[in-house]
Amino acid sequence: MTTDLTIVAGDEIWDALGAAASGVLGARRDSDGTVCVLGPDIALGPEEYVLRKEDGVTVVRAGSAAGAFRALTRIRRGDHPADVYRDAPAHPxxxxxxxxxxxxxxxxxxxxxxxxxxxxxxxxxxxxxxxxxxxxxxxxxxxxxxxxxxxxxxxxxxxxxxxxxxxxxxxxxxxxxxxxxxxxxxxxxxxxxxxxxxxxxxxxxxxxxxxxxxxxxxxxxxxxxxxxxxxxxxxxxxxxxxxxxxxxxxxxxxxxxxxxxxxxxxxxxxxxxxxxxxxxxxxxxxxxxxxxxxxxxxxxxxxxxxxxxxxxxxxxxxxxxxxxxxxxxxxxxxxxxxxxxxxxxxxxxxxxxxxxxxxxxxxxxxxxxxxxxxxxxxxxxxxxxxxxxxxxxxxxxxxxxxxxxxxxxxxxxxxxxxxxxxxxxxxxxxxxxxxxxxxxxxxxxxxxxxx
CATH class of the missing domain: 3.20.20.80 (Glycosidases)
Known part of the structure; x- marks a missing residue:
């Protein structure tokens, strides 16, 4: 079953991420969301991301749209930590x-x-x-x-x-x-x-x-x-x-x-x-x-x-x-x-x-x-x-x-x-x-x- 995720994100990352997220995750962008994808963070690797819980909203920081996608994949799996979690692949x-x-x-x-x-x-x-x-x-x-x-x-x-x-x-x-x-x-x-x-x-x-x-x-x-x-x-x-x-x-x-x-x-x-x-x-x-x-x-x-x-x-x-x-x-x-x-x-x-x-x-x-x-x-x-x-x-x-x-x-x-x-x-x-x-x-x- 596909999980609906609500995304609050700027156009600059949604343009790169939207087709991927909607195709696999059933994600949609909405102003009253529970997942907020921030713009790319150049301090993070291309597929690296950080998840943080803030007032009931899961905030995603990632090094690129690929990293945000990996974060959303993790969220869909439902096994991410409740507070703060940083993750990156061991191999490219x-x-x-x-x-x-x-x-x-x-x-x-x-x-x-x-x-x-x-x-x-x-x-x-x-x-x-x-x-x-x-x-x-x-x-x-x-x-x-x-x-x-x-x-x-x-x-x-x-x-x-x-x-x-x-x-x-x-x-x-x-x-x-x-x-x-x-x-x-x-x-x-x-x-x-x-x-x-x-x-x-x-x-x-x-x-x-x-x-x-x-x-x-x-x-x-x-x-x-x-x-x-x-x-x-x-x-x-x-x-x-x-x-x-x-x-x-x-x-x-x-x-x-x-x-x-x-x-x-x-x-x-x-x-x-x-x-x-x-x-x-x-x-x-x-x-x-x-x-x-x-x-x-x-x-x-x-x-x-x-x-x-x-x-x-x-x-x-x-x-x-x-x-x-x-x-x-x-x-x-x-x-x-x-x-x-x-x-x-x-x-x-x-x-x-x-x-x-x-x-x-x-x-x-x-x-x-x-x-x-x-x-x-x-x-x-x-x-x-x-x-x-x-x-x-x-x-x-x-x-x-x-x-x-x-x-x-x-x-x-x-x-x-x-x-x-x-x-x-x-x-x-x-x-x-x-x-x-x-x-x-x-x-x-x-x-x-x-x-």
């Missing part, structure tokens, strides 16, 4: 990554999700828009990306754990089955769809961060345009989950393709960050390809393995020219001196990247992958992988325990991840998200302490 980056490439997620579900993030004081929605199993964003001049790349002929499935049957979590390929449902699946957003999502999120002080995963995880694009792939293979959009061997070819046409894609992404998404993937390339594909070997030599690279970093650098450079900063999935190898490392796999939690001067966003899969089983005896048919229970999720920390004090400032925050291999609809996805997302969100806001 508090997010959720949603994989919309493996299963297309309708716009209306994204709208609901944004409200759910805002209510939990998360401020980033990272959309994984492309992968082997689907391409979800239209790019001018590359129409086949959505005509062909957005659709697959079916999906490999696996059943839920059955009593007396082998536990799928013990399989070498993490329970990936070999049955094919034969059901065509796909979909893509229009530019107007994505602009609507971005605008709706901005009104709730949530930034949408798009991801175009390269140079691997590109089979959907290669299915649409075979010349983009090593050896120009004739491939379908992938129907199976897991890693495939296909990589982008290190050609001038592919460089143009990357530029066209990232330019359109920057036109649609006004935020300062764009994720470019960089993860899990099957390096042997380049190693065995004469064209890739020759191009690596032409570029002065030590070997074809260095093409991984070369691709990320191309993307980061293009984004820098558009006033954006690149992010990439960090798995122990720093792929760019200027990009932000999203640490998901490395045993050191990104500490080595921080020591090399990188900024880091923590996404430790053992504590943030919400597609994992929630309990040892979890029978959720949409879960997979290892066990991430609620206690472990609550212990998530954006700054790894092994971090030296002088490196702590390199960690911008963290985010939860929902990969959707076996979560084909909203009910499935929400069964995985909650309540573990609540716990991670609290840890990101409080930094490990609780009010």
């Amino acid at each position: 980056w508090r997010g959720l990554m949603l994989d919309v490439a493996r299963w297309f997620v309708p716009v209306e579900e994204l709208i609901v999700l944004i409200d759910q993030l805002a209510a939990r004081r998360l401020n980033v929605l990272h959309l994984h828009l492309t992968d082997d199993q689907g391409w979800r964003i239209p790019i001018p001049g590359w129409s086949r990306l959505t005509e062909i790349g957005a659709w697959r002929d079916g999906t490999t499935t696996r059943g839920a754990p059955i009593e007396g049957a082998p536990d799928p979590r013990a399989d070498d390929d993490w329970g990936h089955g070999h049955r094919h449902d034969g059901v065509r699946h796909g979909g893509h957003y229009t530019r107007a769809d994505l602009e609507r999502v971005v605008a709706y999120a901005a009104e709730r002080f949530v930034t949408v961060v798009p991801e175009i995963d390269l140079p691997g995880h590109m089979q959907a694009a290669i299915a649409a345009y075979p010349q983009l792939g090593v050896g120009a293979p004739d491939l379908p959009v992938a129907t199976r989950f897991g890693l495939g061997p296909n990589l982008l070819a290190p050609t001038t046409e592919v460089e143009r393709f990357i530029g066209d894609v990232l330019d359109e992404v920057c036109d649609i998404f006004p935020g300062t960050h764009v994720h470019v993937g960089g993860d899990e390339p099957r390096l042997e594909t380049w190693r065995q390809d004469p064209v890739s070997i020759a191009r690596a030599a032409e570029l002065g690279l030590p070997d074809t393995d260095a093409l991984r970093r070369w691709f990320v650098d191309i993307a980061a450079s293009r984004l820098r020219g558009r006033g954006r900063t690149a992010l990439y999935w960090y798995d122990g190898e720093v792929l760019s001196e200027e990009a932000i490392a999203v640490s998901w796999l490395a045993d050191d939690g990104g500490v080595a990247a921080a020591r090399r001067g990188a900024q880091v966003i923590t996404a430790d899969h053992t504590r943030t992958y919400l597609n994992y089983f929630a309990r040892d005896d979890d029978t959720n048919p949409f879960a997979c992988g290892i066990v991430l229970d609620e206690a472990r999720a609550a212990r998530f920390r954006a700054v790894p325990e092994m971090t030296d004090d002088e490196l702590a400032g390199a960690f911008l925050g963290g985010q939860a991840q929902l990969w959707t291999e076996y979560a084909p609809h909203r009910e499935a996805r929400e069964s995985l998200l909650f309540p573990r997302l609540d716990l991670i969100a609290e840890a990101l806001w409080n930094g490990g302490s609780h009010p």
